[in-house]
Amino acid sequence: MFIQILNGIVYGGLLYLLAVGLVLIFGLREVVNFAHGSLFMVGAYLGFTVAAMGYWWGGLLVSVVAMAIVGCMLDAAVFRTLRKQDHIVTVLVTFGILLILETTVTAIWGKAYLTYPVPRLLAGTVDIGSSPFPIYRLFVIAVSVAVALSLSAWLRYTRTGLYIRAASTDARVTAMQGINVDRLSLIVVGLGTALAGLSGVVAGPLLSLSPTMGNYILIDSFIVVVIGGLGSFAGAFAAALLIGQIHNFGAVYLPWASTVLPFLLMVAILIWRPTGFAGSRT
Amino acid sequence: DPLRIGVPTDLSGTYATLGEEVMRAVHFAVDEANANGGVAGHKVEIKSYDTEAKPDLARRQSEKLVSEGYPILTGLIASGEGLAIAPLMERWGSIYVSTINKADELTGANCVPGVFRVNTQSAMDAATVKPWLAQRKEKKWAIVAADIAWGRGSGKLFAEAVKSVGGTVTAELYTPANINDFAPYIEQVKKSGAEGVWVVLAGRDAVNFAQQSKQFGLTDAITVAGVSFTTDGTVKTLGAAAKGIYGIINYSSTLDTPENKAFVKAWVAKYKSPPTNFEGETYMGMQVIYQAVQAANSVKPADVAKAMPGHTFDTIMGKLVMRAEDHQLLKPNYFGVVEDVDGTLRPVIKTTVSAKDVAPPVTCKMASK
Amino acid sequence: MSTIAHGAAATVRRKPLAGAALFVTTAVALAVGVALPWLVPTKIAMSLLAQAMFDALLATSVGFLILQNGRVSFGQAAFFGLGGYSVGVLIARHWVAPEVAVLIAIILPTLVAFLLGLVIARITGVAHAMLTLAVGQAFYEVVFRWRELAKGDDGMSFNLPRHLFGLSASGLQDPAVMMVLAWTILVLVLFALALFARSRIGQIAAAIRDNEERARFLGYSTMLPRALVYAIAAFIAAIAGVLSACYNGYIAPQMFHWSVSGFALIMAIIGGAKFIIGPAIGAVVLFYIKDYAGQFAEYWPAIVGIILVVVTLTMPRGVVGLAATLWKMRGR
Amino acid sequence: MSAYAIEGVGLTRRFGGFAALDGVDIAVKQGEIRGLIGPNGAGKSTLIDVLSGRAPNRGGKVLLNGEDISDLTPQERRRRGMARSFQRTNIFPELTVEQQLRVASWAVAGADIDEVMDELHLTAMADVVAAEISYGDQRHLDLALALVGRPTVLLLDEPAAGLTMEESLSLARILRDLANRWHVTVLLVEHDMQVVFSICDRVTVLHLGRSLSEGTCDEIRADPTVVAAYLGTEA
Amino acid sequence: MALLAFNDVHALYGRARILNGVTFAVDRGERVALVGRNGVGKTTVVNTLCGMTRIAQGQIAVNGRVMKDLRGYIAAQNGIAVVMQGRGILPSLTVEENLLLGTATRRPGPWSLDKVQALFPILRERRSSPGLALSGGQQQMLAIGRALMANPDLLILDEPSEGLAPVIVDELAALLVKLGEDGIGILLIEQNISLIHRVAQRFYVLSKGAVAESGSLHDVSRDELKRHIAI
Ligand SMILES: Nc1ncnc2c1ncn2[C@@H]1O[C@H](COP(=O)(O)OP(=O)(O)OP(=O)(O)O)[C@@H](O)[C@H]1O
Ligand SMILES: Nc1ncnc2c1ncn2[C@@H]1O[C@H](COP(=O)(O)OP(=O)(O)OP(=O)(O)O)[C@@H](O)[C@H]1O
Ligand SMILES: [Mg+2]
Ligand SMILES: [Mg+2]
DSSP states (O other), X not given: OHXXXXXXXXXXXXXXXXXXXXXXXXXXXXXXXXTHHHHHXXXXXXXXXXXXXXXXXXXXXXXXHHHHHHHHHHIIIIITTTTTSOHHHHHHHHXXXXXXXXXXXXXXXXXXXXXXXXXXXXXXXXXXTTEEEEHHHHHHHHHHHHHHHHHHHHHHHSHHHHHHHHHHHOHHHHHHTTOOHHHXXXXXXXXXXXXXXXXXXXXXXXXXXXXTTTHHHHHHHHHHHHHHOTTOHHHHHHHHHHHHHHHHHHHHHOGGGTTTHXXXXXXXXXXXXXXXXXXXXX | OOEEEEEEEOSSSTTHHHHHHHHHHHHHHHHHHHHTTOBTTBOEXXXXXXXXXXXXXXXXXXXXXXXXXXXXXXXXXXHHHHHHHGGGHHHHTOEEEEXXXXXXXXXXXXXXXXXXXXXXXXHHHHHHHHHHHHTOOOOEEEEEEESSHHHHHHHHHHHHHHHXXXXXXXXXXEEOTTOSOOHHHHHHHHHHTOSEEXXXXXXXXXXXXXXXXXXXXXXXXXXXXXXXXXXXXXXHHHGGGGTTOEEEESOOTTOOOHHHHHHHHHHHHHHSSOOOHHHHHHHHXXXXXXXXXXXXXXXOHHHHHHHSTTOEEEETTEEEEEOTTTOBEEOOEEXXXXXXXXXXXXXXXXXXXXXXXXXXXXXXXXXXX | OOOOTTXXXXXXXXOOOOHXXXXXXXXXXXXXXXXXXXXXXXXXXXXHHHHHHHHHHHHHHHHHHHHHHOOOOSOTHHHHHHHHHHHHXXXXXXXXXXXXXXXXXXXXXXXXXXXXXXXXXXXXXXXXXXXXXXXXXXXXXXXXXXXXXXXGGGOEEOOOOSEETTEEGGGGGSHHHHHHHHHHHHHHHHHXXXXXXXXXXXHHHHHHHHOHHHHHHTTOOSHHHHHHHHHHHHHHHHHHHHHHHHHHTEEOGGGGOHHHHHHHHHHHHXXXXXXXXXXXXXXXXXXXXXXXXXXXXXXXXXXXXXXXXXXHHHOTTHHHHHHHHHHHHXXX | OOSEEEEEEEEEEEETTEEEEEEEEEEEETTOEEEEEOSTTSSHHHHHHHHHTXXXXXXXXXXXXXXXXXXXXXXXXXXXXXXXXXXXXXXXXXXXXXXXXXHXXXXXXXXXXXXXXXXXXXXXXXXXXXXXXXXXXXXXXXXXXXXXXXXXXXXXXXXXXXXXXHHHHHXXXXXXXXXXXXXXXXXXXXXXXXXXXXXXSEEEEEETTEEEEEEOHHHHHHOHHHIIIIIGGGO | OOXXXXXXXXXXXXXXXXXXXXXXXXXXXXXXXXXXXXTSXXXXXXXXXXXXXXXXXXXXXXXXXXXXXXXXXXXXXXXXXXXXXXXXXXXXXXXXXXXXXXXXXXXXXXXXXXXXXXXXXXXXXXXXXBGGGSOHHHHHHHHHHHHXXXXXXXXXXESTTTXXXXXXXXHHHHHHHHHHHTTOEEEEEOSOHHHHHHHOSEEEEEETTEEEEEEETTSOOHHHHHHHXXX
């Protein structure tokens, strides 16, 4: 039982890492980023390539840094250009980017599934209540909690955090206070994409790598974002943990409905509160 | 006039890796035939379109191939794709040689004159399990299977087999397709106290399950066996995590027949690594097409179709008969384990079950026109 | 007080196609439909055009929901699939007369959508998109797993009856016949939607889309008009599903899959979701682009991706939006 | 028919522990123009929200022509003749001025909109989408949406805000006209004292969620507490 | 050198030309009113300064420097604070966070959180409620307070009296006069003639997208000003 709860937290943590990037980008650019899953995938492949040379932690670093740069480029080249367009139009662009990224990765790394090694430091299992539990999974929990805490602290207590929250509500008004929103969004989209890279690497050893791996987790992340209340970071964290648990206990107790449970939960929550857990945005 | 074969297959969907194997085997067979002056004097030409493993797209792309003059089709992967185009063969005046679809219906309830199957259908896999199970000492088995028709069917047959040899099934878990985290299922297998786990998963699910059970120490603790689980592709991906996993093998490059040895040798010369199970099966499909063309001495699909039923084909698995009643090629099936062969891990055949013993019952009522 | 003539130099409303023009265009389009078998050279071209028309109907359904309700649906495949499955299952099982099966296949999704609309229409934006996705996937899961209904994930083929509505049903699987039929239906649907948009209820729906709260303070119940738009959209999707299922003689869970909904949405936006005809045009354009890109084997997604990026960066209002802008410029 | 067109009894609205409305009673006679004034945050908009059904009303009662309408939805209240305008402009941004007025008129049996457009200087921009007209014109439009179909009870939340002085006075004339000729009852929230004192029959002063005093314009103008708390030099 | 100078500025929204050659200037310590009918383009003047329109012709100079690239944040970084029409309160941020946003440019000066909260006590009382929860007039105070927090050289107010109770308008008038005397430039866009008369020294009348009239407020009576606006 306890192990199952722990497993739920692992999956929830992973979803959070991905969802929080979506929230960041949605907040500032109002972009529903369908390419996020494929950025996660690219991050995983980059990390994999370095890790395969024997530098696991180097892979992590390379992936995060490279994805941050990719994020900045994406913001400057695409999101900034489209900032005045209908949000639905930008969805189209991100979908196009998704297709391009998947094909590119296929061309470079091939279609075959790849397995990402676990770093030596975190290999093996520990016994939790006489049942072996992979150390690596505890690491996943640690990473997501660390990201959650530092991100909320950053957003809540720093000036940049205040500006980001402000710009996420109304970019025009925020700019009129003398804040360069384009630069801010470079940081934010870069950060969000870097987090996608981070989650790609962190998820790598749990999942197999394939050019479409992002698609299998993107929808769960969107559910997290929506249940959390669009644009809410704390809400996303709570929702991610909830979905993680639902996923686990659904698999155990309601296997025939396990795939629709997250959807049902979302429907129920939205009907109860149309703006999600923490939603006040209009 | 050339022999034109259309290859609608999945190049970008869920089974894109298989599609890649399909294409490699088709190209190999075509090059080989053309280097030898073609098939009965006919040069071989192929054309391929991506079906994304979606039935409606499979239909559209197949129709395009047929209309562009490639009326002999092969290479579809998902059973749904094969089932979707089967009824259209007559209208299009084309034939379909199935090499990967596993659904029994294709040559059973839904059989049609224009469809032939070269590969192993699910019922044949099921018949392979019992002889193997009888010789094992594990008596408590858990089942982890994909929650689709194939997984459910296989799981059920395995459970029956376990009971028939006096064992018990401790847990029967059906997993949705393409989930990311198998931890809850692994945990349940562990808790059930099973001595072995029977896995009916393919592709990404197979890889994820194997990798995660290794991390949880499951693979080392109990016997792991499965169907389609130990494909060459999966084993290659998993590396060391695959070692010691048992499984049904439909084709293996380690198969010890002279025809196969020649084929593997030529293959390795070209691609540097031995052919995978899907590559072997696809190649066999091409062999069957070629020989039917030779027998018919025509590339017209109608003539080729006439030459197929009851014909004996000379394949890499030996001389095999295309059963006239349902167009299923009667082939042997194998059981093996992943072992180290010349430094690489590969599924190695341990038990061979003869074509006669795995032959499925005929359920097809072919409306012969 | 003098009137404020100067300040009002802002954009003047786009006048909808004048009544007469609408009727003439429709008549011409119908005539073209009748002539299609002589215009389209080969059987396969006819078959492709017929299938492009199914996509166009589905995209029109998605676009209509955006235009009239301001709601982005990521699950319109639910009604497409429901239409297809209803007709397929009912005909295969011979539970009712085939004509009744067709009617049920169109009415059932419409009703379901109406009821759903009452519940989910008050949710907006991304959350709404996810909700509709959930609905679509729920249907998908059901047919995927309910093997007794239509063979689950493998899908099911079915034979058309000999006659439908007194006509030979085999025509439904003849590319030439299906092409003309689908074209005609599409034209009539677009015509009806144009009439709806000008009607009272259409404009009230547009007002509700724009500002629901104020519409209520003007005295409107906002639930019914929105649910009605859902129902109409589903009705169109269901027609597409029925046509597609009959043409293929095959139904599979993929009909419900979110990727079908997603592509329909993309088609609608590429064409220009702010125009009634936009989604249909977008669907046809994307259908042929994809078909063409298919030549590049597994690299087709990149080609489509690049086209999507380029199209949105250069014509954010869609193909029809660009055409409209060019048309206006010509007038100057 | 009740003597009062619109009546609120014990109206209360709380946000957490804070009472924005704390048991306010108000009753406006048929055809009367009642001014509602008070400091910022006194609860005026909240009162309008409760009367019009925008905000839930906990514990009090709303009567329209003597009939209890507390549980009715806004649309039902509108159909019974109650209309309102908004302090924060609340219009249909993507519809043209004429389109939205037309939609408004359909809800009340196709009333004429030309007169309203004319009176509120919207005719010149009839074909412009509302998002693109100036703020002041948007205020006009907001008011016009409430006036279409000549409701019997009008709840107006700062209709003159953002208008030029001259337009404010013309607005005052329109309201006076409505009340005199058509017996429309008006509850008018306004910080423009010139408007309030020129047309209101009586004035209610709200303070901290309670009714501070009520009386004729002269009485209110003379009330020292009102002057200190609210009017300042305007008195 | 003027704090802000518009020189024959022509500006467009999309294709619609709204400003047709606007010329005016505000200097340090000057209190200037910009008046005109509804829809004449007053807010557009502010929006143009903030880069929200396309300038077809003409120049805008801040502190004597001609601005090439007018983007949203540039005016603020040059010491111009704006109280926007419609207030521009960030609804999900708290009152205090809204105020702190005003200090984004980190300009030194007399105004601090404490002083602003002393000026409008309600902003202290409700400092941790979301901006959304304020009444209309309270939001207006918040918008004014936020602009003061920026310690601007030039304060632009677009109809600041809207929604404010008369006593508060009195206070606002006194405040603006005081600010002007302290050397800050004030550009007041208003409909409330009495406030204009109490605050401004000079006025510009906007009409047909250009300045039609200007002069000193000492020289015109309220009625004359009204007539000017109505042209
Ligand atoms: N959603 C809310 N949450 C918390 N408090 C609120 C909310 N809405 C309003 N209030 C508070 O209720 C009180 C009354 O607000 P209301 O808008 O009715 O004032 P008002 O009299 O209309 O003021 P103004 O003249 O400034 O418009 C105010 O103190 C306001 O801060
Ligand atoms: N986004 C926009 N797009 C097109 N035209 C616009 C837009 N915003 C305003 N306009 C037009 O510009 C003109 C000037 O508007 P502006 O808001 O500057 O007027 P204003 O003088 O501030 O009026 P008010 O006193 O009502 O606030 C108006 O006629 C309006 O129709
Ligand atoms: Mg108010
Ligand atoms: Mg203005």
